[in-house]
Amino acid sequence: MLLLDELEDRLEFEDDWLNDELDEAIDDLLFFEEEREDELEFENDWLNFGGPSILPGCNTALVKDGFIAARKSVKSAINLLNRISSSNKTTEKNKWNNDRRFVRWFGTYHKKGVKRLLRRYERIRSIMYSPRLKIKCGKLKTNRANPITKTAVLGRNYKSYPYSELVVTIIHEIGHIVLGGVDFREHTEKALCLAKKRPSLARVNLDNLSYFAVEVGGINGV
Numbered sequence: 001m002l003l004l005d006e007l008e009d010r011l012e013f014e015d016d017w018l019n020d021e022l023d024e025a026i027d028d029l030l031f032f033e034e035e036r037e038d039e040l041e042f043e044n045d046w047l048n049f050g051g052p053s054i055l056p057g058c059n060t061a062l063v064k065d066g067f068i069a070a071r072k073s074v075k076s077a078i079n080l081l082n083r084i085s086s087s088n089k090t091t092e093k094n095k096w097n098n099d100r101r102f103v104r105w106f107g108t109y110h111k112k113g114v115k116r117l118l119r120r121y122e123r124i125r126s127i128m129y130s131p132r133l134k135i136k137c138g139k140l141k142t143n144r145a146n147p148i149t150k151t152a153v154l155g156r157n158y159k160s161y162p163y164s165e166l167v168v169t170i171i172h173e174i175g176h177i178v179l180g181g182v183d184f185r186e187h188t189e190k191a192l193c194l195a196k197k198r199p200s201l202a203r204v205n206l207d208n209l210s211y212f213a214v215e216v217g218g219i220n221g222v
């Protein structure tokens with residue numbers, strides 16, 4: 001029995017350690033991307049803000065409305081994260097644990113996680129204010145994004161999505177433009193599961209980021 005306990009402890013320790021390592025590696029990758037992007041466009045775009053171009057072929061009113069809700073949601077996520085963030089780890093951890101939305105979408109508290117989440121949402125928000133952002137409505141079924149042309153593409157079925165799902169999709173695809181192209185798990189159930197089992201991946205998984213924002217933003221349906 002003693003041996004088993006010891007083994008369990010050790011496994012748990014290694015799991016934490018692996019999560020931390022993974023977080024660092026992801027952070028490094030994002031950092032390079034961020035630096036390059038920042039140099040290229042950040043300054044000018046804040047000055048020239050005009051919102052994204054919604055390309056012909058879209059239901060402009062619906063996409064515009066969804067985009068505004070998406071931006072509002074991301075802003076709400078940033079505000080909430082700022083509100084709980086504290087230099088005192090215990091305070092921060094308590095606030096995290098007392099808001100089921102954090103636990104639901106991002107799992108257990110992680111001390112560097114709050115700052116990293118903030119940075120990711122801020123990246124998403126910055127591109128949402130860029131006139132270089134384009135939203136296109138494609139003929140294919142899949143939603144996708146092109147980071148080079150800064151285009152988020154909604155698949156042909158977007159008009160039949162529940163509204164909250166449309167907003168989630170807009171955040172998700174715009175997220176790919178600034179945070180890269182990996183989806184660890186997609187859709188609600190899998191995102192919830194990821195939060196429980198692999199919080200470090202949940203914190204970079206775009207569906208977790210998007211669902212959290214939409215729930216905090218008060219968009220109905222999540």
Ligand SMILES: [Zn+2]
Pocket residue numbers: 172176182183206
């Ligand atoms: Zn994706």
